[in-house]
Amino acid sequence: MKKISRRGFLKIGMGTIAVASLPLSLKILKPGEARAAIEKSNVRWGFLVNTYKCVGCGTCVKACKLENEVPYDTPVTRTWVERYVITKDGRVLIDTPNGARDGFIDKKVMGEEVDDSNIEKAFFVPKLCNQCKNPPCVQVCPVGATYQTSEGIVLVDRTWCIGCGYCIMACPYGVRFFHPVYKTAEKCTFCNHRLAKGMKTACVDACPFGARQVGNLKDPNDPITKIILTERVGVLRSEYGTEPQVYYIGLDENVR
């Protein structure tokens, strides 16, 4: 029998392991998955919020929590509505009691009741994930558990998320949180499961005043695309370079 040196044995051993582990590292994609990975989508979901129409009823928040099974009585929420009261003497009072799940039933803002005659302006601003074109949350995920679909929606793979919280820290809009049950990163998905079936998001369907609209930004005939292209709209915190895809009509400089 040929005698083998230790060095030789290690060399052959390492080589065998490397070759043997090759098939393990390749993932076989289903035809549909492969097509989705290569093909460019002709859909890019976007959102339009008309702050003039929002009355702060909170129906959208309620609908979202129920639709997406975010525990109802926890303070965390995928979408919320903020109330802004700017007084005549220039003070800015903001609140969102329980994310405005039950609307704004108390006239007190930040524990202070402002007299109507002392209000310069007041308005409501609904917030949700901006499904950024350049999402910092996807960039920082150490395991790639959060990703952007070809239709522009950022999703979280609950089976793979390790719960480090880096994406929560990286989001400039504070839309992410840990799901109280699954203990993984949680966020607004534009109700991806509903959009896939040709429906609207739960919050859009729930809004009685049409303050929220969702649409395909790649379709020039889509009503919201038309508005975004032809009217004066704004986005939140563009200075972060995230290119948010939730557009606002009537955005105020005081909006956080």
Place this chain on the structure above:
Amino acid sequence: MTELIVHGAEWTTKELFVFPNEFIYWSIQIVMYPFMTGLVAGAFVLSSLYHVFGIKELKDMARFALVFSFALLFAAPMPIVLHLQHPFKGINVFMTPHFTSAIAAFGIVFFTYGAIVASELWFLYRRHFVEVSLALREKQDKTLVEQIKYLIFCTLTLGSYDVSEAAQHRDEKAIKILAGVGIPVACFLHGYAGFIFGSVKANALWMTPLMPVIFIMSAIVSGIALCMLTYIIVMEIRKIMIRSRRSPYSMTVEEVKGAEVSIIRMTAKYLLLFMVLAITLELLDLVFRGYTAVKHWDILRTVIYERDFYSIFVLQYTFGNLVPFIMFLLPGLTIRRAIVGLCLVLMGVFMMRWNVVIGGQSFSLTLAGYMHYHMPIVPHDFETLKEGFVGAFAIFAMPFVLFWIISKVFPIFSYKESH
């Protein structure tokens, strides 16, 4: 049904306008994480000062620091693991590294660094392994303990029994190269821990390119301080052992004391050097923020000068930097003064990590509200156990226990002659 608890809600109180999903998500364990990796990197840099730059006075300290760095290495990833919501899924980081993420680099940098430290240690102690295993091989009717010891040391030699002059010369060369390569890797290991914070553009306090450099400098400060402190403790134990005549060493108490003082005074000089660098950078960051005063300075100012004044200016800068700086600068450094100074330095670096990690979350993304962190002291469930005082203390104690175990295999003092 038990009440559902939102992660972070338990130790966070909110003030003024804060987004509904905002909590202190990164708590005490994320303070411990850069603190521990900093100690690893610092201890390694200290040991390399001798091996690479040939600073002879640090010879004794160098071997000690290297072994201690190895012990600290195992403790460094533990805070992150304990912090995870799914600790058992932590392995996913190695299976699916996502290269745009700063945390994903951890696996690669950590194992590279671990391999460097382990191989440097091996070259340093190779002769010792050979001697022990050869001595045990020749011994007739070994006891069970000796059998096990023989097996361990035989394995540790990795089949290489050549301890000739030429072979030892090669060992020394290898150590020098490894220590040289190790310095940038150690700095990278910790620099990227700073990058994890510095690159979070959403956080007004964290986002600065200075963050990695500040972290490296304070890391070296803390690493040197902890090595000096542990060195003093080990020497004190040695003195007690000599006095009670249980010591295997042939030195007298006076000899040990003399060596101790001279080594501590020598190392203190390097500690001072890195302290100056660390403080300069930290103050530069602070001054720059105040001078440029961009949009978020309004709220940062209230956090730095009002809300966190005590932990930043009193604990970190005064008691953690200024007081020990003066203590080490005054001539005639004694062991007792060194101990007090070193404890203060370590506290100062810890407070720096605290002020970065917790301070960075003490104001809201809205820039119109604040959050307060209340560290859980007495745990009442698993979460408050692992992410509270108890978990953090366990992490801090871990390297000392490991050091004690590792020093059984890598003797720090009795092995005087070689290298």
